[in-house]
Amino acid sequence: MVKSAAATVEEYLSELPEERRAIVARVREVILQHLPEGYKEAMNWGMIAYEVPRERFPDTYNGQPLAYVALAAQKNYFALHLIGVYQDSKQETWLREAFAEAGKKLEMGKGCLRFRKLDDLPLEVIGRVVAAITPDELIEQHKANRSRGR
Numbered sequence: 028m029v030k031s032a033a034a035t036v037e038e039y040l041s042e043l044p045e046e047r048r049a050i051v052a053r054v055r056e057v058i059l060q061h062l063p064e065g066y067k068e069a070m071n072w073g074m075i076a077y078e079v080p081r082e083r084f085p086d087t088y089n090g091q092p093l094a095y096v097a098l099a100a101q102k103n104y105f106a107l108h109l110i111g112v113y114q115d116s117k118q119e120t121w122l123r124e125a126f127a128e129a130g131k132k133l134e135m136g137k138g139c140l141r142f143r144k145l146d147d148l149p150l151e152v153i154g155r156v157v158a159a160i161t162p163d164e165l166i167e168q169h170k171a172n173r174s175r176g177r
Contacts, residue, residue, distance in 0.1 A: 078091075084169075
């Protein structure tokens with residue numbers, strides 16, 4: 028699955044083969060356990076998204092809710108998009124160090140962490156990354172980055 032047209036998270040999960048559904052469901056569980064109050068879970072961009080609702084922050088460049096984390100089952104891997112890590116070099120440095128300390132290989136682009144199996148992820152590290160930035164902090168990061176033209 029590359030991009031889903033599912034309207035709900037439940038539909039998205041039901042589209043996945045059982046083995047892949049179990050992995051996405053476990054990572055989703057970790058995200059939901061650590062997600063700061065104020066974010067909402069939704070389907071956006073064909074992925075499970077965790078975002079600041081537009082009612083709280085409507086001033087986005089694309090008219091979409093302000094994204095924080097997104098989770099998807101791609102064709103050959105799983106993707107965990109970490110916008111807070113992308114926007115904050117200290118978060119990225121911490122994440123890289125935490126993966127190394129956990130003995131895990133970090134496969135990541137600008138903010139998209141890719142993994143092939145659940146054992147590739149130190150779930151406690153993922154929980155800490157998700158818990159690290161409140162919606163208010165994400166909004167401030169977003170505003171600062173926009174003012175710098177990023």
